[in-house]
Amino acid sequence: MNQPEISPQQKRFDAIRNRVDLASREWGVRSDGSTLCLTAVGDEVIATIVAGAPFADSEMVLNAPADLIWLLDAYRTLANRYRELRASPAHRPQPEQKPKDFAAECAMKCGEPAFKKFLEERHGLERPLTDDRVVTKLRSILAIRSRAELNTDPAASARWQNLRADFDAWRRR
Numbered sequence: 001m002n003q004p005e006i007s008p009q010q011k012r013f014d015a016i017r018n019r020v021d022l023a024s025r026e027w028g029v030r031s032d033g034s035t036l037c038l039t040a041v042g043d044e045v046i047a048t049i050v051a052g053a054p055f056a057d058s059e060m061v062l063n064a065p066a067d068l069i070w071l072l073d074a075y076r077t078l079a080n081r082y083r084e085l086r087a088s089p090a091h092r093p094q095p096e097q098k099p100k101d102f103a104a105e106c107a108m109k110c111g112e113p114a115f116k117k118f119l120e121e122r123h124g125l126e127r128p129l130t131d132d133r134v135v136t137k138l139r140s141i142l143a144i145r146s147r148a149e150l151n152t153d154p155a156a157s158a159r160w161q162n163l164r165a166d167f168d169a170w171r172r173r
Contacts, residue, residue, distance in 0.1 A: 020068050027065040038062050102150035102157050109164070110134045118167050138163075 006014075024040040031037070036049040036058060049058045109115045116134055119125035125137045139145065142159045149156045 016068070017072055020072055023065070025069065029062050036062065038065070040065075099151070100157075102160050103147040105164075106138065106147050106150055106160060109167070110138065114171060115167060118170050122166070122170060 026041045027046075028039045028043070029036060030039055030043070034051050037045045038047040038049070038061065040046050047061060049061060110131060113129075116125065116129040119134060119137055119141075120127070120129060123137060123141055125133060135147075138147070141163060142150070142156055144150065144153070144156050150160045151157065
């Protein structure tokens with residue numbers, strides 16, 4: 001599989017990370033009275049700040065190792081958290097879903113013998129259990145004129161979903 005070309009910014013970031021990973025993790029500052037020295041493990045002098053150097057620039061140089069280590073650790077933590085969030089199902093983009101076609105679902109249920117039997121036992125559907133009688137009974141139970149209302153009237157679709165849930169419970173008993 002082809003990998004995308006690494007950007008100049010990523011190359012620089014990787015080089016900074018490699019330098020920090022290879023360098024000491026323990027830094028310090030010491031003074032001999034006239035100069036400040038940036039030290040690494042073993043009290044080795046890495047950089048010397050001469051007397052009279054601007055304070056803000058001296059502070060930046062003396063704190064650069066600790067600041068870089070902190071920034072890279074914070075970046076690593078954030079990047080790991082981002083990857084975890086991206087991997088979780090809740091953050092994956094969901095395909096656009098079409099609204100449920102309750103009218104079609106209802107029409108299919110009306111043809112099922114088990115649904116007809118449910119309407120007979122629970123809602124008094126009279127025999128013979130014909131499709132016409134089922135549709136008439138459903139219109140009465142759901143208080144609709146047409147099954148198309150199941151897709152346009154939220155209250156009617158809620159009534160249908162409740163009836164369907166009752167049917168599913170009846171079927172499992």
